[in-house]
Amino acid sequence: MKIGILTSGGDCPGLNAVIRGVVLKGTTTYGLEFVGIRDGWRGVVDADFFPLTRHEVKGLSKVGGTILGTSRTNPYEGPRGGAENIAKNLERHGIDGIIAIGGEGTLAAAKRLYDDGINVLGVPKTIDNDLRATDYSFGFDTAVNIATDAMDRLRTTGDSHQRCMVAEVMGRHVGWIALHSGMASGAHVICIPEVPMTIDEICTLVTSAYDRGRAPLVVVSEGFTLTGMEEAYSDKGLDAFNRPRLGGISEVLAPEIERITGIETRSTVLGHIQRGGSPSGFDRVLATRLGLHASDAIVDLAWGQMVAMRGTDIVRVPFAEALGELNTVPLSRYEEAAALFG
Amino acid sequence: MKIGILTSGGDCPGLNAVIRGVVLKGTTTYGLEFVGIRDGWRGVVDADFFPLTRHEVKGLSKVGGTILGTSRTNPYEGPRGGAENIAKNLERHGIDGIIAIGGEGTLAAAKRLYDDGINVLGVPKTIDNDLRATDYSFGFDTAVNIATDAMDRLRTTGDSHQRCMVAEVMGRHVGWIALHSGMASGAHVICIPEVPMTIDEICTLVTSAYDRGRAPLVVVSEGFTLTGMEEAYSDKGLDAFNRPRLGGISEVLAPEIERITGIETRSTVLGHIQRGGSPSGFDRVLATRLGLHASDAIVDLAWGQMVAMRGTDIVRVPFAEALGELNTVPLSRYEEAAALFG
Amino acid sequence: MKIGILTSGGDCPGLNAVIRGVVLKGTTTYGLEFVGIRDGWRGVVDADFFPLTRHEVKGLSKVGGTILGTSRTNPYEGPRGGAENIAKNLERHGIDGIIAIGGEGTLAAAKRLYDDGINVLGVPKTIDNDLRATDYSFGFDTAVNIATDAMDRLRTTGDSHQRCMVAEVMGRHVGWIALHSGMASGAHVICIPEVPMTIDEICTLVTSAYDRGRAPLVVVSEGFTLTGMEEAYSDKGLDAFNRPRLGGISEVLAPEIERITGIETRSTVLGHIQRGGSPSGFDRVLATRLGLHASDAIVDLAWGQMVAMRGTDIVRVPFAEALGELNTVPLSRYEEAAALFG
Amino acid sequence: MKIGILTSGGDCPGLNAVIRGVVLKGTTTYGLEFVGIRDGWRGVVDADFFPLTRHEVKGLSKVGGTILGTSRTNPYEGPRGGAENIAKNLERHGIDGIIAIGGEGTLAAAKRLYDDGINVLGVPKTIDNDLRATDYSFGFDTAVNIATDAMDRLRTTGDSHQRCMVAEVMGRHVGWIALHSGMASGAHVICIPEVPMTIDEICTLVTSAYDRGRAPLVVVSEGFTLTGMEEAYSDKGLDAFNRPRLGGISEVLAPEIERITGIETRSTVLGHIQRGGSPSGFDRVLATRLGLHASDAIVDLAWGQMVAMRGTDIVRVPFAEALGELNTVPLSRYEEAAALFG
Known part of the structure; x- marks a missing residue:
């Protein structure tokens, strides 16, 4: 069998470790042949393939990024897109199936292609930890x-x-990175998309920490929305158009906190450094195991499924079950952390 | 209620995060009072207690080691040991129960004390990941x-x-640290206590990697025993007395590998650096959560149990179930990793 | 003798190591007595002092920040400011002299106080490496x-x-952090305050790297000004008022680079993480040595001077020589690095 | 001109950064041609050369080890060794000169070859910081x-x-790594080859730290020799033959300290992890600059010299001046650090 591998969507530490795991086990244990697909679904649509042997994957478990490149291309868009064209591309190159490593969007496309008759196996990739089918995915631990x-x-x-x-x-x-990194670093407030807060609630916690002699630390997910923020803006004569001009949510919060509490406040947007570089030990092990099990699944012809982590095991989950609702932070987990705030 | 906290056995990153989690939630949510017990069971036996308020635990989530000190004292030994003496000590200081943070030995002592009528709650601590009742314990991820x-x-x-x-x-x-760090770093051979190997099996893998142009990496648990090593020693006219003089198992393996394969070989014993220093994000979150749930368990009077991680949840496990067999590496997990060796 | 120590201006890794070095040597070798001065010159003006013994400084060589607190207070401002008031404060508390750890502004104030008759010794602190009197100061290496x-x-x-x-x-x-971190990470363009560049010069280097198959990395100092930027803005109908609203210089450059080159471009502002946390080995050694030599200088009554690094030596430099011009990146050093760009 | 590059002696973080610096500047600025020489002087003797273009050196500034390989071969040994054979090899392959990156031994060989008429330029490499001609060499900062x-x-x-x-x-x-890392980590005793100490002197410092409530940290260079150790051994009935069997010096010190002071003592040999892996920012900058200046020196035909760091400058030093005495720790630097011990 000849199998194509692609990585799609945002960069994530551990992608290369998955690729290495798939190829090493697939070639040495099962005698499979692999091709790399360049830049996610774009490479499928454009038939941009290259041979992927164990030589290409050596030393990759620790290397950040993806040697395959990635993109946000939708395989159903464009004149060369669609299941029929793709099936022809694969057939022409003798490719029997695809391992698609990606997040919610990638896996949704993978499911649709599978439903349209193409052999696709999924490997979940989400630095935000927002996929419900897996306890954790690689990249999240490194980001935390x-x-x-x-x-x-x-x-x-x-x-x-x-x-x-x-x-x-x-x-x-979802607020997982904020929840875990905030808990790990002893934050005095954690603001996540799942839990609405007003600026006054935040400032009460900030002031309480300050009054106990601490320098307050507020950790906020980029997707957090302040309750009443729209109103606050219009009060200050700013409109929706202005808001993105002010940068991320932390750049909205910081001056408000300073204004209300009187405590000098500074904001930092961690940004892209969270998703690059060498993966943590945990992520290397998880990614490698997902890759090894993806090779097993190929040999079992388990198309239309994805490999996933449950407890300490790697299992298979049908696409149909895996997708849909996001893995949001449950209120119980937020309240657990909030016991540390004040 | 007034609760004593102790840490016992070897140092482990995350101990302070547990203590902080217990004390913060216990004081602010439940109004509990805490005392620190110095140096594990020694402090119980010697009634070496000191007040532990939220002030003492501030900033501790990132701090390695234990502010309580630790020892390997057995609470049943010595003239002041034994359940009766301990019960008196606790009563005299108005201590209603103990949270014991420790490994197999500590928890076995905790169980015995509980069976003898003392209120004890356990928190599992094992850098080796050798406790069966919890999927992971803090310290292991940092060590990996x-x-x-x-x-x-x-x-x-x-x-x-x-x-x-x-x-x-x-x-x-148990070989968990070797298994995970070996997998993470792309080792060509992993030697663990659970899986016997001969020096020839090891050398075959070393030579195979070398012949593929790789510099072979052999990761070995300190507890690994080479099959046939005794004989190998007596062949060389060395006796059992000499063996420990040669240092750890890696210092036995390296010269043998060099002799048999002809490949220049060097050994390194990572030693104590694996158990010190600031915990990883994963371990800080896990340790903090165990601490928070320990406080909940105290309020529920869940004595005779330990808090543990199952999947992504923190649960309670009775001592009787938690102890006994060690959490060894299953053969399936070893074979999974071994697919990467050759 | 009783000596006060203060830290002033922005946070910098190594401040605590200086304090520890001063106090350990001063107490054990010379029998000096120390007081900590809270929050820089503010503590001098407000007579906010506390005893500083070897107990307070234990374990500090690795700890980021400053146990003394810091501020940007000018000692000559306010009703309680000025040399006369300060001299009275010091006399009232029996303080014979001050060690002031700070940057250009702090040291300028120190010089003025010294000229006004107060015993002050300086220790240079500049994360930007912008002080001419010292080859390097602590904090810079950590930031790089x-x-x-x-x-x-x-x-x-x-x-x-x-x-x-x-x-x-x-x-x-000054562009030292950009120059060194850009050189260390293999940047394709480095933009520093000392060297004017147009957006077209930058884009030529970006395109050249891209055409060689590299993902271009542009490292830019916060103080860099794009030649012709004003004009570029007015061409787009934006005025000076809008500029700060767009955030840092990287947030100006990124969309311009993307627009001109057609290459997808993202920006990241590293911000405050560069100045916090545990110092590097180099910075701990340098800071500790400056502290030790500051104690020596006190005993030698070398007031009106600062300790500084020259080659591998710690020397003393009179304030008069130390201040004035900033330590900018010489063109030769920039051209040296630019040989790697294309 | 066609130039060969070799790395010789022990692995050192920054070797690849030097190679990259030489090749990038040499090719783009000066139009030089480069060949890699495999495994140090062995590759010169065996004429084991391969083309080295800017493509081969891309991304190398952060990569530990050396892409050229290294060995401890002496170019004057063996049937194919000696200046005459080497000159023929170079001529046959059109190689005009050699850049030799290495330590005292490598540079001594380089000098002899230069004296025998071969064009050699040196780049100092010493993780121990034992070369007198350069203030620092790359690798040392990373090791610290x-x-x-x-x-x-x-x-x-x-x-x-x-x-x-x-x-x-x-x-x-030389004791530089012990001196700097010991100073940086707040060691209570530092034992270096340059400064003889008895076990009693060490134990006095250990006990003094312990009595102040500290856990004593003793940092020892592998080359430290305990004054009176021979006698101590013979007192215990051990002979010289047994000594190396006991492992490194730390494994000699630890049990003696424990025996004499009664304080539980553990030893750790950091070993090979000190010389591998990605270089620090300082070492990347220094190594890159040495590489850039080596290219300049080639163009200037500055054979028989090495590039070196003096203060913040890169200079050239004739081999004759560079070699000979090692760069030992001066007593003043040791005493400076010793002020922190007690």
């Missing part, structure tokens, strides 16, 4: 470590200057 | 990260000199 | 390491997505 | 950071168990 390390640094500055520090982390729809 | 980082470094030296590098990691009875 | 590590991470994302990444680092008036 | 990080970890274990920790670092003939 990077964010935690950054906050350890911010705290010393906060302490020295008796300032409030606001740190904005990734998480457009 | 440290070992993985060290092996990334060893590999560049191996590659530059075309040498075989042997790295010895912790794991007296 | 943090920035370099961040860029290693950004590069994997750039490579995976074939994007141009723009990283903004500290450096308001 | 790794050792310092390890000691931060050891200290938490020492503190938790109230143990004395003995850490053995590299440094066969």
